[in-house]
Amino acid sequence: MALLANFSIDSSSVSSDSNTEHKTGRKGWTNPDMEPVPVHLRTWTTWNYVAYWFCDAFTPVQWELASTMIAVGLSWKQCLLVILFGQVIMGAAILATGTIGARLHIAFPVIARVSFGFWFSYFAVVCRVFASFFWFGIQTYIGSECTYQMLKALVGPAFLRIPNHLPESAGITTTGMLSFLLFWLIELPFFFVSPTKIRHLFVVKTVVVPITCLGMLIWAAVRVPPHISLSRGSLRGASPTPWAVVSALNSAIGCWSPMAVNMPDFTRYAKxxxxxxxxxxxxxxxITLITICGIVVASxxxxLYGEVIWDPLLVIDRWDSRPASFFAALSFALAVLGTNIAANSVSAANDMTVLWPRYINIRRGQVVCGVVSAWALCPWKILSSAPGFLTMLSSYSIFMAPMSSIMVVDYFIVRKCKVDISSMYEPDGRYKYWNGINWRAVVAFIVGFIPTIPGLVGRLDPSLSIGGTSHIFDFGWLYAYIVAAVAYCLLSAVFPPYSSFVTDESP
Structure with missing residues (x-):
């Protein structure tokens, strides 16, 4: 019998039937981490999702979110409005894909087969793995900067006197490498923690990190009251152009675009x-709360120091109190750790279980991500010598947006929430389409993605004259998400994929 997933589906029957199928006929294409989550492992409650997002949001990167917007002329008030509006949009996109995972209890790489076709879904998976690997390495380097501040506060001036034995071409110093190694070793044990239990880390971070951020906010407000620092400083803004506002909105949305793709990796564990x-x-x-902290402290x-300092670690570096510096840096290290595990290593591991189901499970996938991202990619060299590459990496939202919207409209509109779970694990099953490729998804992805390319090229090389087409990139995520969704719906209406539909009469 086909397994139907709709509004009234009995989730316990999905789990038991899929496990039977795993044992009897599709062993080469799945493993236990890819299967629908059994009822006894659906342990995430509402509080766990609150903790998850406070865990992801309260990081040094999000602290600095408003900095680029201030740089293009927005005032701090405009920044807050843009960020809040952008995160409401992204929150809706995340909830849409997350609801699919919560209903089916299946991870993103398996769900993607329904929309993209069994084999073309691997393209979406590889794109997500690529983003996870590089961002894991970069976040690990940011975590090492937290470790550096901890060691400096703990050891004192002696730590700064450690001689540097690395050449300038290495892009990192001896103390920097030591800090990087220590933070990576701290991350290592968490690779072996099941996603059903890692939620406890999010709870701890949700308590500790906001307290630190609130403490820094109070420190700033006491030293220079906000009504003075915000009204008389350089954060008052100028007169931003409409395109600058649109670009700022796109930046606020785009930095979370991967989570709008693979949120099912976590909502699959929902009770x-x-x-x-x-x-x-x-x-x-x-996101708005951490941005407020960043804006007030920066102002x-x-x-206090004659310059606007957006990086909270550089603010900590100016403090005279070593205990305060240590505990603040420790909190931010915990913040980076939680975000790196949640948004990068677990996501990469889920994706890799699909690429090599016989050999890779979630624990092994996290180890592979941790080793390759930290040591093979050398993130310190990327950050020190390749600003153009970082621009391209930060533009991955134009890849992620069409993937997310195609999955959402395919499940909710085209299929009316009815899918065949068993066929998701069969190359020749219902979602084979044409040689494993759903050409409708291919066309919709291209229509949503290609027009943003000129603007991306212009960002990478400002000397090139791109013309008005560069503005499409300014709202790239919104454009790609909406256009791909509309294109996919129209193509599916004109050329319905009848063979992939599930009806009440389906065998």
């Missing part, structure tokens, strides 16, 4: 579908 609905509220709220540093 029930309603448990993850809180994301639409807690996601924009958490204060202009009065």
């Amino acid at each position: 029930n579908e309603k448990a993850q609905y809180i994301q639409i509220v807690v996601f924009p709220l958490s 204060t540093t202009e009065f």
